[in-house]
Amino acid sequence: MHYRYQAIGKSGRFIEGKASAEDIAVLRGDLARSGLSLVDARPDVVAVLAASLKPSSLSPAVMIDVFGFLRGLLAMGIDMVTAWESVGDALTSQVAKEACSSIQASIRAGYSLADAMERVRVFPQLVIGNVKAGEMSGKLEKVFGSLEDTYRQQQALTQQVLKATMYPLISVVVLFFIAVGLLAGVVPQLKEIFPPHPPWPTRILVFLSESVVGYWWTVPFVACSLGFGWWRMPDRYKTRVWELFYRAPVFGEPLKNVVLSNCFDNLALMLDAGVPLTQSLRIVADAVSSRALKVRLEYILSNIEKGGRLSDGFRDPFFPAVTAGVMAQGEMIGAIDAYFKRLSGFLRDRAQARLLTLSTLIEPLLLLVGGGMLMLLAVGIFLPIYGQMKNIGH
Numbered sequence: 001m002h003y004r005y006q007a008i009g010k011s012g013r014f015i016e017g018k019a020s021a022e023d024i025a026v027l028r029g030d031l032a033r034s035g036l037s038l039v040d041a042r043p044d045v046v047a048v049l050a051a052s053l054k055p056s057s058l059s060p061a062v063m064i065d066v067f068g069f070l071r072g073l074l075a076m077g078i079d080m081v082t083a084w085e086s087v088g089d090a091l092t093s094q095v096a097k098e099a100c101s102s103i104q105a106s107i108r109a110g111y112s113l114a115d116a117m118e119r120v121r122v123f124p125q126l127v128i129g130n131v132k133a134g135e136m137s138g139k140l141e142k143v144f145g146s147l148e149d150t151y152r153q154q155q156a157l158t159q160q161v162l163k164a165t166m167y168p169l170i171s172v173v174v175l176f177f178i179a180v181g182l183l184a185g186v187v188p189q190l191k192e193i194f195p196p197h198p199p200w201p202t203r204i205l206v207f208l209s210e211s212v213v214g215y216w217w218t219v220p221f222v223a224c225s226l227g228f229g230w231w232r233m234p235d236r237y238k239t240r241v242w243e244l245f246y247r248a249p250v251f252g253e254p255l256k257n258v259v260l261s262n263c264f265d266n267l268a269l270m271l272d273a274g275v276p277l278t279q280s281l282r283i284v285a286d287a288v289s290s291r292a293l294k295v296r297l298e299y300i301l302s303n304i305e306k307g308g309r310l311s312d313g314f315r316d317p318f319f320p321a322v323t324a325g326v327m328a329q330g331e332m333i334g335a336i337d338a339y340f341k342r343l344s345g346f347l348r349d350r351a352q353a354r355l356l357t358l359s360t361l362i363e364p365l366l367l368l369v370g371g372g373m374l375m376l377l378a379v380g381i382f383l384p385i386y387g388q389m390k391n392i393g394h
Contacts, residue, residue: 002018002019002020002043002044003018003019003020003021003024003027003041003042003043003044004016004017004018004041004042004043004044005017005018005019005027005031005038005039005040005041005042006038006039006040006041007031007036007037007038007039008036008037008039009035009036010035014039015036018044019031020102020119024038024041027041030109033109033110034109057122057123057124058093058095058096058099058122058123059093060151060154060155060158061155062091062093062095062096063127063147063148063151064148064151064152064155065087065090065091065096066087066091066096067144067145067147067148067151068144068148069083069086069087069090070083070084070087070144071141071144071145071148073086073087074140074141074144075141080107080113081104081107081108084100084103084104084107085100085104087100088100088101088104095122096122098120099120099122099123102116102119102120103116103117103119103120106119112132112135113131113135113140114128114131114132114135117131124287125283125286125287126266126269126270126283126284126287127147129270129273129275129279129280129283130143130146130147130269130270130273130275131143132275133270133273133274133275134273134274136274137273137274139273139274142273143273146269146272146273147269150265150266150269153265153348154262154265157258157261157262157348157351157352158258160351160352160355160356161254161255161258161351161355163355163359164355164356164358164359164362165251167359167362167363168362168366171366171370172366172369175366175369175370175373179373179377180212182377183205183208183209183212183213184209184212184213184216186381187205187206187208187209187380187381188209188213190381191206191209193384193385194206194384195384198383198384199383199384201376201379201380201383202380202381202383202384204376204380205376205377205380205381206380235291238291239291239292239295242290242291242292242293243292243318246292246318250358251358253354254350254351254354254355254358255351257320257347257348257350257351257354258347258348258351259288259289259290259293260293260319260320260343260344260347261343261344261345261347261348261351262344263284263288263293263297264340264341264343264344264347265340265341265344266284266287267280267281267284267337267340268337268338268340268341268344270283270284271336271337271340272337272341277304277310277336278301278304278305281297281300281301281304282301284297285297285298285301292318293318296313296316296318296319299313299316300313300314309328309331310327310331310336311324311325311327311328311330311331312324314327320347322343322346323343326339326342326343327339327340327343
């Protein structure tokens with residue numbers, strides 16, 4: 001929450017200012033650490049509206065820069081407050097600059113680094129947990145380096161997924177709008193010159209044209225209905241939908257491997273930083289976007305809390321067959337974090353290889369689809385015209 005406040009300093013002088021805090025009690029404590037006594041505080045409506053329009057978290061690219069700078073600055077022996085000040089000066093993101101400034105103020109007020117980062121609400125709990133463990137173990141420099149490497153690897157994999165999917169999606173959308181434009185704008189103008197009993201390609205073309213013109217409203221209606229249905233759908237059904245999505249041919253397996261690779265990467269990161277296994281599983285389960293994976297991580301966590309083994313939870317057919325055996329080996333030698341890292345790399349390599357293959361096959365497939373659409377339009381339009389011209393010749 002953002003506040004405008006009035007406070008009294010040690011000299012008895014009134015001070016007005018702006019600050020962010022969870023509530024007035026926290027604001028009063030923050031001001032007391034700075035030698036100020038709160039007199040009055042009220043919500044800053046303008047700041048609240050401005051904050052609602054800003055991104056709620058930092059992008060992976062900004063995270064890479066933040067942790068890369070911090071690792072290098074700490075390695076040079078620079079203190080934490082100065083390091084965050086330097087990071088804020090080096091970044092171009094306004095959200096990141098404000099977060100760095102707030103973190104400096106919180107550290108000066110006596111907060112730990114993890115608490116200061118949590119207060120700005122732009123870092124995920126995964127990062128907060130790692131920083132907290134790094135503070136307790138005195139290995140913040142290593143934690144920042146691991147965070148930088150993890151985000152860099154995940155960003156590279158995400159970019160490859162986008163590269164493999166965005167081109168066909170954009171191509172399909174462009175082809176769709178071209179077809180709709182021709183069916184809605186061109187074909188109706190040519191219907192008058194078509195014969196009473198046109199050939200079947202022309203009949204298909206006329207049917208599609210009449211459907212587009214007369215029932216165009218069904219497209220946004222269906223889209224809104226699907227969105228509302230997904231929003232109201234119970235979690236157990238969402239889990240089944242995710243599972244069906246991952247079983248889909250061609251794209252299902254590589255996209256599931258991407259999600260699993262990021263999940264295992266995050267678990268390895270937290271365990272390497274010294275975060276307990278149960279806490280790591282809980283944080284990562286809350287962070288994953290896939291409902292199907294979230295349910296299974298929660299089951300694994302529940303099984304461990306009841307005294308079960310970690311590897312038993314990975315015998316679920318949802319995970320690759322190799323997962324349970326690898327984790328059993330990791331448990332046996334006490335190197336679970338290292339084996340999570342190996343699994344992550346293995347799945348990442350498989351996903352990258354499959355995506356590379358798919359990206360080479362998509363272009364000729366799109367050419368076939370586009371060529372088929374143009375052929376249907378050409379045959380449907382010119383075949384009856386050619387027939388009439390032939391009759392005129394006779």
